Amino acid sequence: MKRKLFGVLAATTALTLALTAPAAGSTVRAAPTPAAIDAFLTKVVESTGLPGMSVVVTHNDRVIHAAGYGQGSDGRPVTADTPMRVASVSKSFTAMAVMTLVDAGKIKLDGSVAEQLPGFQLADPRATAITVRQLLDQTSGLSDTTLDINALEETTSLAQYVERLKTGALATDPGTHWAYCNVNYDLAARLVEVASGQSFDDYLKQHVFAPLGMTHSALRSEAVRPSDGYNSVFGAWLARPELPGFLDGSGSGGVITTAADMGAWLISQNGKGKPLVTPQSLRTMHTPSKVSDYGMGWSRDSDTKLLVHSGNLFTYTAVEAISPETGYGFAVMTNSASLTDDTYAVATGLFAMTQGRTPELPGGGRQTFELVLGLIGLAAIGLGILGVWRSRRWAAGRAGRPGWRVALRMVPVLLPAVVLAAYPDLISFISNGRTITWAQLTYFAAPLTITLAVAALAGVATAAMRIVRLRERKADTIPQVIPSESIRSGR
Structure with missing residues (x-):
């Protein structure tokens, strides 16, 4: 009886091992530990000489690591709760705000912007054909080369911003070419105000930040105050205030957030946290347009298959990345700006660690x-x-x-x-x-x-x-x- 029982147990064990063992030629990828991530990031700060950096790494529905390194210009250590300007990473938040209103039936994604945004007019009849989708995937035909960008940066409200566009023109027919232009997302932010009846700041706070528990995120520095960032001048970091034209709470680059808050955002973007929009709308945001690899506030990296978006102000830099295939998310933010940007290299290094590869150490450039x-x-x-x-x-x-x-x-x-x-x-x-x-x-x-x-x-x-x-x-x-x-x- 014992021999028979032993034989059954042995067979069961063998079957279990056969079912759970990796297939021939496959590799087991061990998830990077918080200690390993911390060791890599500590070396990054040493090799790059960055004054301050905050990072978060997520996997599925949990935060693996969130921490800060270095210090701010106010002398305080950078932590996971240190406010950071994320510049154009803000575009993915603006796209999300628009898509919540699309799901609510208050904005037509493929409808004309001119029909949904009173006051929007250009000195170019082609502008009437621009759709909301084209604003978000940057194929509207709007370009810095055909607009008075300096005049737009002098405005004090999104409504006034739209008013200043009347003398502008399009560089190409809508939907035919991709061109990165902040005006697309500032128009989208104004559209949110009109469709919701709230200021863009309030809408973002109530319908994006609050549901995700992003309590230390805001659109204006009056609510969350980051310290002055740095510029590198021949190896020396000089603290400087950010240029005022980029502190207007716009939809193109006004978000201030923290590594801890970005953790909740990345989890949500990978479809694992609290949903802000329908799964179909989330996929729509992540899908490149027909003419480029840019989606709605996200761009697909052909090499890593990551969805990414970088942000560069004049004293802060940032990057966010998610891997829908593996469920990992990464955000790297620094309180500095120079001729080189190491944030993307740090993010791809972290991604390499999740694949069981040794990350390349950035720095020196x-x-x-x-x-x-x-x-x-x-x-x-x-x-x-x-x-x-x-x-x-x-x-x-x-x-x-x-x-x-x-x-x-x-x-x-x-x-x-x-x-x-x-x-x-x-x-x-x-x-x-x-x-x-x-x-x-x-x-x-x-x-x-x-x-x-x-x-x-x-x-x-x-x-x-x-x-x-x-x-x-x-x-x-x-x-x-x-x-x-x-x-x-x-x-």
């Missing part, structure tokens, strides 16, 4: 880039001093040459000044048509701006001294004419 710029700036100063000192010899070597040849020799030293004059336009062009102003270039791009300004000044100083020396030499070579009276008098 900012330091190297700014070191090179600093060396270029010092070289420009040296060449400027040398150019001024040798200007007399330069003028002597070009005496008697045609003026056009002399002018051509001035071009190389004046080239940095020409580039500086066109600097904002060049950066705007490189940024796919996004409008970049001089004020903005003194923030995240401060090292590049300083280096270019130093090179331009050195070139102008060299050119000016060469002109002075040429004139002196010309004056010295003009023959002196003796008056005829002096000749007759014997003088």
Whole structure:
């Protein structure tokens, strides 16, 4: 009897192991522990030199790790409850607010914006065809290149913002091309106000933040006060207030939140927490448009299959990412901005850990880039001093040459000044048509701006001294004419 019972138990055990064992060729991916995540993030802060960073990692319906590293400009340690500006990560919150009203039947997703938003009008008849869906997936045809972005940033309300659009035009027909433009989401925020009868701030708080328990999140700094962020200037972090044009509580980038609150948001976005919209509406938000990989406040990364959205202000950076396939979610937020952004590299490193892979340690790019710029700036100063000192010899070597040849020799030293004059336009062009102003270039791009300004000044100083020396030499070579009276008098 015992032998028979033993045989049954052995067979049962073998069957259980066969059913639960991984298939041939498959691998078991152990979930990263909070300690492992913490160790990785501690190394990240050391390698990047970031002044402050807060991070949350979620899986299905639970938060695995939420913590802060470094400190803020107010001297306080950064924690999971430290308020952070998340910039354009706000767009996914705005899209969610719109979709709650779509589910409630108060907004028609494929209906005309002009029919649902009184006062919306452009100096372009094609604007009447823009749909709400096209605002959210950024295929409306609106572009920084055809709108007065500076005038829009001076407005004090979303209603006034819409009013200022009347002189604008579209860059393309609605629905045909993708172009990242904040105006899309500011219009969406105003649409929320009109459809709900509430301010966008109040609606977001009541219908998005509160249901998820995001008690430390808000749209304006009056409710949640983050400290000043930092800019990196040749390796040194300088605390600076955020540019005022981006503190207007807009739908494109006004959200202030914490790592702890973002945990609830990521869980909800993966369909595991409290639902804010129907499952179909959630899938709609995550589905790319027909012309790009951008959905509604989310973009699909073709390499990792993650749904992501980054955010860059001028003193804060952030990124959010979810993996619908695995149920993981990640948010990385920093109280700094520079020529390089490490937040996405940190998020993908965390994702690698969830796949059982060793994450690559980001960092070094900012330091190297700014070191090179600093060396270029010092070289420009040296060449400027040398150019001024040798200007007399330069003028002597070009005496008697045609003026056009002399002018051509001035071009190389004046080239940095020409580039500086066109600097904002060049950066705007490189940024796919996004409008970049001089004020903005003194923030995240401060090292590049300083280096270019130093090179331009050195070139102008060299050119000016060469002109002075040429004139002196010309004056010295003009023959002196003796008056005829002096000749007759014997003088």
